[in-house]
Amino acid sequence: MAYSAITVSFLSECVEREWGVVALSVQSFPGEHSLTCRFDTADGPLLAKSMTLTLGDAQRELGRLAWQVSVMKQAADSSLPVQRIMPARSGEEVCVFRRDDGRVTIVHVMNWAEGIRVDGVPMTDALAASIGDTAGRFTVALADHRRPPVDTGHHWDALNMGKSLDDMIAGLAGTEARDLVIRARALYAAQVEPVLADLPRQCVHHDMHDFNLLVSSDNTEQVAAILDFGDTTWAPRVAELAVAAAYAARATSHPVRTLGIVTDAYQRHVDLSLTEQQLIGPLACARLALNLATWTVRGTTRTDSYAADRSAASLPALAALLAEFCD
Incomplete structure (x- = not known):
């Protein structure tokens, strides 16, 4: 385009x-x-x-x-x-x-939505639970929304992440990120791709990361606003949880535990199938890998800190999640 x-x-x-x-x-x-x-x-x-x-x-x-x-x-x-x-x-x-x-x-x-971006406050257990709760409520609220009349797929789409990762890996030569991204791509290929076509799909915001969620100055442990619907698409519903959990996880020193907190809060609203539950970790790894790869590559052509800001903390969080979800 x-x-x-x-x-x-x-x-x-x-x-x-x-x-x-x-x-x-x-x-x-x-x-x-x-x-x-x-x-x-x-x-x-x-x-x-x-x-x-x-x-x-x-x-x-x-x-x-x-x-x-x-x-x-x-x-x-x-x-x-x-x-x-x-x-x-x-x-x-x-x-x-x-x-x-x-x-x-x-x-x-x-x-205009007033508030503080989630990346500007500590990721407490209560905030992680609020993120999962918000994502779960969104899934329920949009479960009956009509399909889009045009293709809404994009670079970050869970359905396209395999190709998107492949496109980025070539630009990672000589970087610390490369081996982790390759491992996440292999995990996606082994566990996600074989069942991708059969997963329940619906309208998904697909971008509930720490730049797109606000909290209020009065309560920094509860989501006060969801921003930026530009990546909203028709995708596997579990992608909503995987994206939200991945970014919450990277904001803590215990990513696996935080991912679990977000997941538990989400599942109080949404009854995921066993297959969907098994894909939360691999999809979260793929999303963090794509974040890390994309902004590492794009950062080579930028003179500001935008790319680095967008991928801050993704590398250690991805390493921790891969250690948990890779056999």
Whole structure:
């Protein structure tokens, strides 16, 4: 998919024209393929997310984004702590802006979620349990949600992790991560791939990591918000637990124990099959391996700390989990 840069000034103009929002100040958060901005307004802060694509790519992206917005709305209606979409003055939840270069910019706006990112607070047992509880409630709330109308698979998708790991391994030559990633890939091949096609599937957020979960300053042991539905997809339901547990586990000095705490809390809501239970560890290993491999490779072309921040602590946690789940 071909992406193009978008400026803060252009996004501000789009939001003012279609949503009637005048920003008193703007804070930008550039992502892998998008630009997200906080707009401070007279009525409080809002979040605007945008992506600029070719016209052909935009058609698929609109289908994907509309489905993800519907997921957010169902989650919010189920009393989960998610942001609420703010329709434009036209009533549209996603607006499309044609650019002079023939590309289009897709924009949607939501309320701003206040809080502290989970990576900024200690990973206590209570917080780990809250993460598992939140992931379990999400699985239950979205169990009856419709399938997406377009392919929503991506690099991090549990269904694609084998290929994604293979694509990354070549770039790990001479790194400390390489042997661990290869072991995690072998574990995925041996235990996950043979049963992948038969696993129960549903709508999965697929990205409940420590950058995408917030806690409040009043209670740093309970999840207060789930952010970023950009990786939401149709995937094995156990992937929700595996992702959440993997990132919680890497934030402690006892990853295996923390993974168990998240799992126990999740399973108070979701009755996983024996096969699904057996895949929690291998899938968590694969996710941490992909995190480590991806940001190690991407870090070679960056001059800032973004890549290192995204994979911080993944290596020792992956080593500990592999020691537990590899025969």
